[in-house]
Amino acid sequence: MTESDIHYQVIVVGAGPAGLAMAYLLDQHKINYLVVDQSNQIGGLYATLHPELELLSPARFNSLPGVKFSSDNARVSVASYHDYLKFYAQKFPLNSRFDTHINNIKYENSRHILQTTCGEVLRCKSLVIATGMTCFPKPLPWNGSFEKVDLHTGVQWKGIDYYKNKRVWVVGSGTSACELAALLVGHAELTLLVNKPVKPVPLYFAGINIHYWVRPLELISKKLYPGICKHDYLEPVIDTGIKDAMRRKLLTIVDIADTEFVSGKLFKGEGDEVLCVDPEVIINCTGFHFDTSIVGETLDYEANRMIKLHKNCSDKDKRLYFLGFPCSGGIDSKFLRGIKRDAYRIIKQIV
Numbered sequence: 001m002t003e004s005d006i007h008y009q010v011i012v013v014g015a016g017p018a019g020l021a022m023a024y025l026l027d028q029h030k031i032n033y034l035v036v037d038q039s040n041q042i043g044g045l046y047a048t049l050h051p052e053l054e055l056l057s058p059a060r061f062n063s064l065p066g067v068k069f070s071s072d073n074a075r076v077s078v079a080s081y082h083d084y085l086k087f088y089a090q091k092f093p094l095n096s097r098f099d100t101h102i103n104n105i106k107y108e109n110s111r112h113i114l115q116t117t118c119g120e121v122l123r124c125k126s127l128v129i130a131t132g133m134t135c136f137p138k139p140l141p142w143n144g145s146f147e148k149v150d151l152h153t154g155v156q157w158k159g160i161d162y163y164k165n166k167r168v169w170v171v172g173s174g175t176s177a178c179e180l181a182a183l184l185v186g187h188a189e190l191t192l193l194v195n196k197p198v199k200p201v202p203l204y205f206a207g208i209n210i211h212y213w214v215r216p217l218e219l220i221s222k223k224l225y226p227g228i229c230k231h232d233y234l235e236p237v238i239d240t241g242i243k244d245a246m247r248r249k250l251l252t253i254v255d256i257a258d259t260e261f262v263s264g265k266l267f268k269g270e271g272d273e274v275l276c277v278d279p280e281v282i283i284n285c286t287g288f289h290f291d292t293s294i295v296g297e298t299l300d301y302e303a304n305r306m307i308k309l310h311k312n313c314s315d316k317d318k319r320l321y322f323l324g325f326p327c328s329g330g331i332d333s334k335f336l337r338g339i340k341r342d343a344y345r346i347i348k349q350i351v
């Protein structure tokens, strides 16, 4: 193991939108920092999503601190948002290191000690975890063999042409599953496999994008249910066409409760009833684990391994912060709009 002598005031793990926002603010405050990312480029999720997909949030909510993305209310493509992130990183060059995977973090002598997969050790006083939510997809609900099936997650969407005229199963009942299913309607032989009823909320309410309503809703719901955002958060299924498709019966919806997948067939219960057969493609949209294992030794856990967070901070003494995770600072913390607010909150605590 090589021991790096370089000590940073702050290390940010992750160079997605959250890491970029944090780096900008650290730079503005002349704080000596390093951003590390396991991939070879900036942009996180937006460097990997298919460029034809669109963000659900209105353009004006997608700005990071320092450079306005747009003042428009329209949705934008992943491609144009990724261009914005690249422009951002050019305008404010990062002190960064790519192809650097952090696999363990310890806390000793008032320093966070980060171990990279190549065996290097980095040290810092304050640590910001901005690793996003998509590195740990949840597994499919069945143990069957999927050898002959092209199985991938929703974030690995391959573009509409790829799925044309194929038997496609989309597994999940959240926004991503419903959004991809809505895109596939009329193109593929489509089955949506759900573990709970799909209850879409409109993308626009009173003519205004749903993302505007999150904060007023948060105030109301916190009054009605103070536990919200401590252990739970609202995750409505945003309707980008699924409601209409369901009403017009343009797709098959199957409840996966109590099912088994064997030899290309989905059986109900003890194997009597066959629900659907022979998928060519399965898109797993069952969600992601909020994995905190890299900082496992450092964290202060509540029951059920929930992290105690206050204003994105896990432990004031250890100066350990989380940015870009659901409810780390508020209901919209995992969205770009929340990331911007939370990055300002963290910098106030760091300086």
Ligand SMILES: Cc1cc2nc3c(=O)[nH]c(=O)nc-3n(C[C@H](O)[C@H](O)[C@H](O)COP(=O)(O)OP(=O)(O)OC[C@H]3O[C@@H](n4cnc5c(N)ncnc54)[C@H](O)[C@@H]3O)c2cc1C
Binding pocket: 013, 014, 015, 016, 017, 018, 019, 036, 037, 038, 039, 043, 044, 045, 046, 054, 055, 056, 057, 100, 101, 102, 103, 130, 131, 132, 133, 134, 135, 154, 155, 176, 294, 323, 324, 325, 334, 335, 336, 337
């Ligand atoms: C399909 C989908 C659509 C979405 N659409 C929207 C939307 O329209 N609007 C919106 O506001 N939000 C949306 N979101 C939420 C989205 O999570 C945020 O917009 C944003 O991507 C979060 O940025 P981030 O920097 O926190 O994480 P990411 O963009 O995921 O970046 C995390 C980075 O951390 C790196 N990393 C992870 N682990 C390690 C490690 N151990 N060592 C080193 N590097 C590591 C990864 O390589 C990655 O580059 C969407 C999410 C998904 C999944």
